[in-house]
Amino acid sequence: MAKLIAGIGTSHVPSIGAAVDNGKTQTEYWKPLFDQFEPARSWVETVKPDVSIIVYNDHAHAFDLGSIPTFSIGTCESFRSSDEGYGPRPIPDVQGDPRLAWHLIESLVLDQFDITMVNDMTVDHGLTVPLSIMYDQPTNWPCKVIPLAVNVVQYPQPTGRRCYALGQAIRKAIESYDQDITVAIYGTGGLSHQLQGERAGVINEPFDNWFLDKLVTDPLTVAEVDHTTWLRETGSEGIEAVMWLIMRGALSEEVKEVYRFTHCPASNTNYGMTILENAAGQ
Amino acid sequence: MREPREFDDIPGTYVFDGQRNREGYHLNMFCKSLDIQSNRDAFRASPEEYLSKYPMSDEQRRCVLERDFLGMLRVGGNIYYTWKIAAFDRVSMQAAGAAMSGTGMTEDEFKQMMMEGGRSIEGNRSKKESN
Numbered sequence: 486m487a488k489l490i491a492g493i494g495t496s497h498v499p500s501i502g503a504a505v506d507n508g509k510t511q512t513e514y515w516k517p518l519f520d521q522f523e524p525a526r527s528w529v530e531t532v533k534p535d536v537s538i539i540v541y542n543d544h545a546h547a548f549d550l551g552s553i554p555t556f557s558i559g560t561c562e563s564f565r566s567s568d569e570g571y572g573p574r575p576i577p578d579v580q581g582d583p584r585l586a587w588h589l590i591e592s593l594v595l596d597q598f599d600i601t602m603v604n605d606m607t608v609d610h611g612l613t614v615p616l617s618i619m620y621d622q623p624t625n626w627p628c629k630v631i632p633l634a635v636n637v638v639q640y641p642q643p644t645g646r647r648c649y650a651l652g653q654a655i656r657k658a659i660e661s662y663d664q665d666i667t668v669a670i671y672g673t674g675g676l677s678h679q680l681q682g683e684r685a686g687v688i689n690e691p692f693d694n695w696f697l698d699k700l701v702t703d704p705l706t707v708a709e710v711d712h713t714t715w716l717r718e719t720g721s722e723g724i725e726a727v728m729w730l731i732m733r734g735a736l737s738e739e740v741k742e743v744y745r746f747t748h749c750p751a752s753n754t755n756y757g758m759t760i761l762e763n764a765a766g767q
Numbered sequence: 768m769r770e771p772r773e774f775d776d777i778p779g780t781y782v783f784d785g786q787r788n789r790e791g792y793h794l795n796m797f798c799k800s801l802d803i804q805s806n807r808d809a810f811r812a813s814p815e816e817y818l819s820k821y822p823m824s825d826e827q828r829r830c831v832l833e834r835d836f837l838g839m840l841r842v843g844g845n846i847y848y849t850w851k852i853a854a855f856d857r858v859s860m861q862a863a864g865a866a867m868s869g870t871g872m873t874e875d876e877f878k879q880m881m882m883e884g885g886r887s888i889e890g891n892r893s894k895k896e897s898n
Contacts, residue, residue, distance in 0.1 A: 500860070545847045549799045550792055568802055570854030638847050640774075640784040677885075681846035682837070683779030685864035686877060688885025713774045717892050721780050722846070750881040752860050 487585075487662035490532055490669055492732040492740070493525075494700070494759040495618055497541060497673045499569070499610040500752045505617045506575055518748045518756060522618055525744055528760060529619045534669035536582050536629045538589075538655065540731045541611035541673045542637040544569070547603070553639050554601035556651065558593075559608070559632035560586040567609040576617070579608055582629040585662060589631065592658035598651055608632055615673050618758075628669075637674065637725050645708035645730050652734020659735070672732030674725025676747065678754035681721055688755045692718045693747060696726060697759055701742050704733045732761075739764035778894050779869075781840040791843020797821040797831070798848035801855050810855070834858075837867045 501518070504510050510519040546567035548554065561581045566573040593600050612632055620627060633655075636642060643651075652670075659668050676693040679685055696719075699707045708730055715724040733740075744760040769775075774782045781787065797818065800806045810817040818828055830838040831852065839849045853863045865877035872880075880886060890896060 545795075545799055545845075545851075546802060550788065550795055550845075550848075568804070570801060570807070570851055572804070638783070638845065639788060640782050677888075679780065679886075680850070680860065680864065681840055682781050682867055683869045684777070684886065684891055685779070685867045686880055686886040687888055687891055688881075689888040690884070692888070713777075716774050716780065716782060717777050718888065721777075721782060749884055753864055753881060753885070755885065 487659045487664055487666045487668055489656055489659045489735055490534060490667045490762070491743075492670050492672065492736045492761045493615070493619070494672045494729045494732060494757065494761075495615050496675055496751065496754055496756045496758070497611045497614040498751045498754050498756060499614060501756075502574060502610050502614040502617050505622060518751055521746050521748060521758075525758060525760060526619060526621065528743060532669070533667070534628050535666040536585060536631060537669045537671060538631045538633055539612045539615060539671040539673065540633045540635060540728045541615070541671070542725055542728065543634045544609050544611060545638060546609040547606040547634070550639075553636050554603075554634070555636045555643050556598065557601035557603045557634045558586055558590055559603045559606050559634070560590070561604060561606065564606065564608045564630070564632065566613055567607040569609055573607075574610070574613055576613055577623070577625050579613070579616070579626060579630045579632075582631055585629075585664075585666075586631050588662050589655065589658050592661060593651070593654055596654045596657065598654055603632075603634075606632070611673060615671050633731070635728050635731070637727065641712060642724055642727060644712075645710055645727050648727055648730040649704060649708040649734035652731040652736075655731070656735040670732045670735045672729030674728050675719065675723055676726055676755045676757040677719040677723040679720030679722055680753060684720070686753055687720045688749060689718050689720070689723070690747070690749065690755060693755050693757055697745060697747070697757060700729060700733055700759065701740060701761065704730060736761055737763040776893050776895065778891055781844075783845045787843045787845070789843070791827075791845060793821045793823045794827045794831070794839065794843055795845050795848035797823065798844075798851040801851045807855060834866075836863055837869050840867070
C-alpha cells in the first residue's frame with residue numbers, strides 16, 4: 486500500500502527559481518534565505534519520497550481565462566516547464582506518475598470531488614520553484630510529481646474548508662493505492678503578499694505566524710477564514726496559502742512540526758516554509 | 768458601474784471577480800498571448816497593430832501602450848496577466864509595485880520598503896479604517 490509520509494508548505498516566489506537558474510543563491514540578498522533551505526534539503530534527502538503531489542496554482546500559463554478549473558490533476562508522463570515570458574526555465578522535465586494520477590482522479594471523483602483531468606499541460610514556477618527549493622539543480626528530479634493545480638487567480642477561490650476536505654480525500658486515495666510507494670504532499674503559495682494596486686507590498690507577519698501555528702494545532706480554525714479576511718489580512722495574492730490546507734488535510738489530526746521558518750522579503754513576499762509529519766502511530 | 772462587493776472596502780486592491788473578468792477578458796487574453804515568443808516579437812515590432820487584433824476598449828489600449836499598470840487594474844486587468852507585460856519589458860516586480868502604488872514611489876524606495884518588512888498592514892485593512 487502507498488503511504489503518505491509528510492506534508493511540506495512553501496511559498497513559490499518566482500525569483501527564487503531565477504536565483505537558482507542564474508547562479509545568484511549566494512548573493513547578499515539571497516544567501517540568508519537559501520541557507521535556511523539546507524535543513525529542508527537534508528530532511529528530504531533522508532525521507533526520499535517516491536512521489537510528490539504538488540498543490541500549486543498555475544499563473545495563467547497552462548490555463549487561461551478561457552476555462553478556469555478549480556481543482557485539476559495532471560496525468561502526463563512528463564511535464565515541460567512553461568514559458569513565462571523569459572523562455573522556459575532551464576530545468577529537467579518533471580516526470581509524472583500517470584497510474585497514480587488516474588487512481589487519485591477516480592478515487593476523488595467517486596468521493597464527490599469533481600476533479601478536472603488534464604492530459605496536456607506545462608508546469609510553471611508554482612510547481613517548479615518548490616522542486617528547486619528542495620532539490621537544487623539535479624540532472625533529473627529525484628521523485629515523480631503529480632501536479633494538483635488550484636484556481637486562486639479568479640475570485641472565488643475554493644474555500645479553506647473545501648481544501649481541507651480535499652486533502653482528507655487525497656489521504657484516503659493514497660492509502661487505497663496498491664503499490665508500496667511513499668508519497669509527500671506539498672502545499673505552496675503565500676504567505677502574505679500583494680503584487681497589485683496601491684497596496685502592493687503589504688506584508689502581515691503576525692497573521693502568517695498565526696497561520697503557521699494553527700496549521701499544526703488547529704487547522705480547522707484556519708479553514709474557517711473567509712475570503713474577504715484572507716484578502717484583507719494577507720494581501721490579494723496571499724490567499725494562495727489556502728492551498729496549504731489541502732496538504733494539511735491529507736495529514737493526520739496530530740502532526741509533528743519538523744521544520745519551520747519565515748523570511749522577509751523574498752521579492753514582495755513573506756516567504757514561509759513548514760515541514761509536517763504525522764504524529765507517531767497516526 | 769461596478770456593483771459593490773464586500774471586499775471593495777480593502778484599500779488599493781482590485782479583487783478579480785466576475786465583474787472584472789467580464790470587463791478585462793480581452794485585455795487579459797492579450798497579455799496571455801505574450802507567453803509565445805513569436806507573439807512577443809510581433810508585439811515588439813508593432814504594438815498598436817498587434818493590439819488591434821484584440822477587441823479592447825480605448826482605455827485598455829492606452830493603459831497597455833503607456834504601461835499604466837495601475838490603470839490596467841481599473842479596467843479589468845488581472846495582475847497574473849498584466850504581469851506578463853512587465854516580464855516582456857524586463858521590469859522588476861518592485862518597479863511594477865512602485866508604479867502601482869500611485870504615489871510616485873521609485874523602484875528603490877519600494878525595494879527599501881520591502882527590506883524593512885513590507886507595507887504595513889496597519890492602516891491598510893479597510894477604507895473605513897484609513898479614512
